[in-house]
């Protein structure tokens with residue numbers, strides 16, 4: 001099936017971006033929200049997206065024609081004719097279950113129902129319908145009109161045909177889809193948050209300042225450092241994700257208490273004017289970033305808590321900050337994903353590059369350095385810092401088998417267990 005008519009539920013940040021990319025490949029789109037004001041805001045944002053395309057060379061007539069493919073609505077009335085719906089409403093399971101139940105009643109039997117959830121269970125959402133084989137996760141990255149990656153996540157009962165249609169649609173939208181098996185955090189957030197969390201421990205240990213850590217990581221090949229990213233994403237959102245991943249994966253994701261201290265103090269990042277850095281709207285372009293003066297006290301409070309938990313192991317002998325300290329947890333988590341057969345080895349670097357702008361490939365790095373080197377480094381960090389660095393069993397097994405890199409996994413899946 002080729003998608004010709006689609007609907008997007010939720011005209012917020014993600015929904016408007018997704019509606020824009022759908023219309024850009026000639027698909028008619030219904031953009032639905034609960035109130036007309038929200039619909040109008042969403043349409044206004046899409047208009048701005050097309051205006052900026054015109055500034056970059058798109059013909060005005062073409063932009064007008066594509067924008068006209070998007071129709072705003074507050075009702076489900078016209079959903080009888082859609083081939084596919086992408087839901088991008090609030091990240092609350094009760095909201096999503098209600099929406100999918102309604103969609104199942106209203107949409108034609110052929111329609112595929114996709115969710116852009118960041119972390120909720122695709123299988124649970126699918127179970128609210130009588131067509132779980134037609135429900136799939138399509139996880140876009142923010143801003144959806146620019147970021148290339150879409151994680152396509154089948155639920156337990158999703159059919160291969162549904163996955164195929166979702167993958168084809170992504171390619172039609174000029175996106176880079178990666179198929180990811182359902183697991184908490186899916187692929188990119190699961191991998192990325194090991195690095196974000198480790199950066200907090202580095203800060204707590206006083207090995208470097210937020211600017212030093214950010215600068216070193218950028219030098220290593222990431223588009224921005226962890227603290228700039230924390231402030232941009234929102235400390236409250238990150239604290240929630242950290243807590244969720246810990247609840248699902250245990251000690252490997254043991255969260256630094258620092259984020260909770262910052263949330264309690266209202267230091268939520270750019271949106272409140274202060275996070276790790278101060279965000280002064282009147283600051284001149286190019287002006288050096290200023291560290292939040294309240295940060296030191298919050299670090300001291302977090303350190304008291306870290307010292308009293310058994311799962312974390314602050315390093316006794318600080319020796320400055322090596323970017324590997326925050327990069328290796330991502331590599332290790334990628335290997336855990338391979339071990340669980342969440343994703344194909346080749347897709348990990350594609351996903352991190354297109355979802356987060358990584359210039360370095362984690363799997364490419366493992367290939368260059370060799371798996372024995374990866375295990376040796378992770379083992380040393382594991383001894384120094386505890387469970388957050390426990391090497392994935394697959395890595396131990398491959399090194400034992402004298403396998404140099406993951407390319408052999410592409411030839412035949414290596415059974416684990």
Ligand SMILES: NC(=O)c1ccc[n+]([C@@H]2O[C@H](COP(=O)([O-])OP(=O)(O)OC[C@H]3O[C@@H](n4cnc5c(N)ncnc54)[C@H](O)[C@@H]3O)[C@@H](O)[C@H]2O)c1
Pocket residue numbers: 009010011012013014015032033034035038087088089090091092095099116117118119139140141142
């Ligand atoms: N913002 C991100 O960085 C990001 C990235 C990837 C995925 N997501 C996911 O995308 C979804 C939307 O996130 P967002 O940032 O666009 O949120 P948002 O708050 O900007 O927009 C959500 C919109 O959904 C509308 N809405 C709520 N309930 C609705 C309903 N029953 N019917 C129709 N519309 C409804 C709201 O009025 C609002 O306009 C969430 O599931 C989120 O986890 C967000």
